[in-house]
Amino acid sequence: MAEIDFDGPDPIYRQLADVLKSRIGDGVYPPNRKIPSEAALCSEFDVSRNTVRAALRILAGLGMVRPVVGRGVFVIPPEVKEP
Amino acid sequence: MAEIDFDGPDPIYRQLADVLKSRIGDGVYPPNRKIPSEAALCSEFDVSRNTVRAALRILAGLGMVRPVVGRGVFVIPPEVKEP
DNA sequence: GGAAATTTGTTCGTATGTATA
DNA sequence: TTATACATACGAACAAATTTC
Numbered sequence: 001m002a003e004i005d006f007d008g009p010d011p012i013y014r015q016l017a018d019v020l021k022s023r024i025g026d027g028v029y030p031p032n033r034k035i036p037s038e039a040a041l042c043s044e045f046d047v048s049r050n051t052v053r054a055a056l057r058i059l060a061g062l063g064m065v066r067p068v069v070g071r072g073v074f075v076i077p078p079e080v081k082e083p
Numbered sequence: 084m085a086e087i088d089f090d091g092p093d094p095i096y097r098q099l100a101d102v103l104k105s106r107i108g109d110g111v112y113p114p115n116r117k118i119p120s121e122a123a124l125c126s127e128f129d130v131s132r133n134t135v136r137a138a139l140r141i142l143a144g145l146g147m148v149r150p151v152v153g154r155g156v157f158v159i160p161p162e163v164k165e166p
Numbered sequence: 167g168g169a170a171a172t173t174t175g176t177t178c179g180t181a182t183g184t185a186t187a
Numbered sequence: 188t189t190a191t192a193c194a195t196a197c198g199a200a201c202a203a204a205t206t207t208c
Contacts (some may be wrong), residue, residue, distance in 0.1 A: 011191060036179060048193045053178090069178045070201035094195060101167045119174060131197040136174085153205030172206065181201075186191080 005043055012047055013054035019045075020055060024064055024075055033075035038073075040049065087128055095130055096137035102128075103138060107147055108157055114160035118148065121156075 002018045004012060022028075022036070029035045036044065041052045056073060059065045067073045086102045087095060103118070112118045119127070124135045139156060142148045150156045 013191080023181080050194085051192060054191085056178095067178060068201095069199060070176075071179060096195080105181095122173080133198085134196060137195090150174060151205090152173075152203065155173065155205095168208100170206100170208080172204100174202100174204085176202075177200085179197105181195100181197080183195080184193080186193105187189100 004047070013051045014058070016041075016045060016047065016051065016055035017058040020059055021062075021064065024059075029075050031075050034072040034074055087130070096134045097141070099124075099128060099130065099134065099138035100141040103142055104145075104147065107142075112158050112159050117155040117157055 004015050006012065006016065020029070024035075035041075038049055038052045038056070041047075041055075042049050045052070056065065056067065060067060064076055065073050066076055087098050089095065091098060103112070106112050107118075118124075121132055121135050122140070124130075125132050128135070139148065139150065143150060147159055148156050149159055
């Protein structure tokens with residue numbers, strides 16, 4: 001069940017991005033809702049904040065999340081994604 | 084007199100924690116009283132609020148202070164500390 | 167009572183340095 | 188050299204409880 005393989009071939013931040021993508025796709029993190037804070041993700045996966053942010057940058061680049069200062073990171077509904 | 088060595092071997096937040104611990108031990112910040120606000124400590128030591136809070140987190144972890152929202156950070160008397 | 171200021175709590179944004187492969 | 192990962196530090200904005208006027 002180890003979602004992150006620290007000795008795996010893929011970088012941690014990319015593995016983490018995949019995990020978060022799956023959780024969004026599976027509705028674990030529902031649309032228009034906040035995902036856990038960067039600090040919470042650091043704790044859950046036992047990685048640094050920089051690594052969490054590297055993963056989140058991938059999801060933001062895919063238009064899956066939108067970070068807001070002082071609020072959190074929100075899941076963007078698929079319908080709203082730019083074609 | 085430089086209580087904080089910005090180029091020292093220890094991180095600023097840990098040095099600041101030591102300074103505050105000394106002030107509590109010396110009675111500069113008496114038991115059951117408030118220590119200066121985070122903003123005041125930022126000004127006095129010329130560090131960011133995050134750094135002040137990192138130092139205060141250390142003291143809180145040691146049971147030396149207790150922060151209260153909207154009120155301030157209070158010094159816990161040694162007699163009250165759990166043995 | 168009410169509005170404004172104060173104070174701690176939380177969260178993301180950015181930058182730098184260190185270490186490793 | 189580049190990419191990865193962690194630690195540190197400052198900045199900004201928002202939130203909630205309390206105090207002050």
